[in-house]
Amino acid sequence: MSIQVQSERLNPLTPEQIRCYREDGYLVIKKGCSDDLIDAFNSHIHSIRSSDSMPDWAKPRKGGSAVDDKDRYSVRLFNPHLHDGFSLQMMKLPVVRGALAQLLGDEAAGVQSMYFYKEPGSPGQAAHQDYYYIKNDPNTLTAAWVAMEYTNEDNGCLYVIPGTHKLGVLPHGAVKNLQEHEAWTHEVEDIDLSMEIPVVMEKGDILFFDSNLIHSSTRNRSERWRRSYVCHYIRHDSTIERDDLKKKISLI
Template identity: 60%
Template sequence: MNEMVNGLTPLDEAQVAFFEENGYLLLRNACSGDLIDIYNQHMYNLAKNDIPNQPDSPEKATFSFRVFNPHLKDSFSMQMMKLPLIRGGLAQLMGDEGVGVQSMFFFKEPGSKGQAAHQDYEYIHHEPNTMIATSLAMEQIDEENGCLYVIPGSHKLGPLPHGKVKNLLEHADWTTETEGVDLSQEIPVFMEKGDILFFHCLLVHSSTRNKTKDRFRRSYVCHYIRHDSMVTKREDLKKKIPLY
């Protein structure tokens, strides 16, 4: 392992073993509430510049979209991608230093649809297969405002075929849906502000519609590959971001 990450070992053996068996790992209270609040406001200020007539409060905004790859144009987002706990955790789970390749800030306003069950590998092909994503909760996330659902252990199935989305009431139509897996095995992942979820690129996961009238489901999702891996089909994601 790279000497620079030898001192960053936030995960114990049981947590590493849980990830290897289940394909995901939830770390509670991984990021301070103060930092989350500042970053939330920062991302709102960035986003509202692209949409006119927005109110002066993130809680009253009308953002239903995601901000794609903010780390490439915003130094705050770049540093959030490089949080020491994330860097150290990735090194433990990957066996070597990770590098960032993609980031997305999700606003998911009330009423917004979720994403059908899928594997991230379907959208980001890379070799060798080492990708892990992190999702940093910007606030409480539960079934009402559209939390993630995962199928524990599904990362062991390998890449699965994806087809058309079936439930358009819950899921956006611009995505695809995993085929050949029992979706009744999905379980919800409840998160509090500041929690971080690590999940394997082959883990089958989804999200549902935000059913609330006044709660967002904001999260910062980043994708990482091991430093010796390479994105193969996405020219826009071939730039590797060192985490040190």
């Protein structure tokens, strides 16, 4: 019995999608992941965090410090791809590899992964640019945000300001609305946030966006969760400044 191996790189994006990405700074691939794959990954992550013998790397932490057991399903799982095979394969999805190569002009490498829970009532993150947190040279940083369930304005979807990736890196300061957003982050300054628009996503949709695109999320006002798996990538010839993100994961 022979095993077929994916040898050719996918080219999932049309020229029009690439043009729109260049103009707007983001695009959504509808149903980039099947429901079965999403359900299996959600169950896998839940089994890790619910285990009585949870591995040390998976224990919930804030600011590097361990937190209470009640936070098993609220504090994000940071860089699971470095320890867990399923998380690694989700980072290396063929559709993601292909789309990134089309957008960046060459093969990409993974540098960061985060599994977000965002339980009912939890705050969002104030408007920011990813490059502010993850500086790289040349700047090719791109996010792939996979919706682990239906995401809309009620349960705290992402908001973006189309075209702001063309503005370069803007100053960031203290978060202004602590009722809506987490306090530990920073917020972009000198921008009209009334221009933000929601990105409503079905389970399995994949949102790609530029590192300089201004984006945010709001408080989860629903009784539903808003789980997501977010990975950051750079072109293979870019370098990261942060010591904790220097390891590049080949997508091939």
